[in-house]
Amino acid sequence: MDKRELRKGSLLVIAGVAGVLVVLAVIGLVVVYTGGYNVAATEQHTSFTRWAFDTTLRNSVRNRASGTTAPEGATPEMIAAGGTEYKATCQHCHAGPGVERAEWASGMRPRPPHLAEVADEWKLEEVHWIAKHGIRLTGMPAFGPSHDDRTLWNIALFVKRLPAMTPEEYAATGEPASEGSSHGENAH
Numbered sequence: 095m096d097k098r099e100l101r102k103g104s105l106l107v108i109a110g111v112a113g114v115l116v117v118l119a120v121i122g123l124v125v126v127y128t129g130g131y132n133v134a135a136t137e138q139h140t141s142f143t144r145w146a147f148d149t150t151l152r153n154s155v156r157n158r159a160s161g162t163t164a165p166e167g168a169t170p171e172m173i174a175a176g177g178t179e180y181k182a183t184c185q186h187c188h189a190g191p192g193v194e195r196a197e198w199a200s201g202m203r204p205r206p207p208h209l210a211e212v213a214d215e216w217k218l219e220e221v222h223w224i225a226k227h228g229i230r231l232t233g234m235p236a237f238g239p240s241h242d243d244r245t246l247w248n249i250a251l252f253v254k255r256l257p258a259m260t261p262e263e264y265a266a267t268g269e270p271a272s273e274g275s276s277h278g279e280n281a282h
């Protein structure tokens with residue numbers, strides 16, 4: 095291949111890439127402006143949206159949580175304090191062994207998962223990071239602005255214990271949620 099052919103070849107590649115980018119930008123603008131995308135929370139996310147979101151979430155949290163260090167040793171007092179806080183702050187969305195999430199929380203998309211089922215997929219530091227910073231565009235709030243770091247570690251320690259907890263152990267750990275905060279709204 096001589097020099098001229100090579101230059102022609104690379105110009106074609108550049109033109110091709112630019113063409114694809116223009117088409118993608120136009121598709122993006124059409125989706126944004128026509129209202130073609132359904133934002134209703136009564137619909138499930140498409141499997142592509144779900145995959146793209148889940149993968150972004152997992153990698154983002156893993157990167158950011160890797161710089162944090164959990165406090166040494168977990169005492170029963172820390173876990174009990176985390177349990178009290180979990181029941182008051184997280185249970186109405188994330189349920190607990192033997193306790194359903196609040197009825198309204200089932201109307202969220204994405205639906206908040208039962209943490210007893212998924213906590214094993216996250217490291218302690220990652221649960222702490224998520225509780226502190228929240229997850230944008232999901233309805234998962236950031237509790238960093240309203241809770242001190244020690245409380246957030248206690249909650250994370252408690253969450254990591256959820257998968258192995260029986261309904262009786264769950265009921266016995268920490269103080270039950272007071273009427274009017276979350277307990278009153280639970281679906282029975």
Ligand code: HEC
Pocket residue numbers: 180183184185186187188199202203204205206207212215216220221224225229232233234235237249250253
């Ligand atoms: C208003 C409802 C709501 C409250 C309250 C709430 N969360 Fe969430 N949480 C969510 C939603 C929605 C998601 C995102 C689920 C998804 O992406 O599939 C989520 C995701 C999470 C995840 C990641 C789970 C996963 O596998 O997707 C963790 C861990 C978590 N929350 C912990 C907590 C903790 C700890 C608390 C209490 C301090 C809490 N959340 C309070 C709604 C809530």
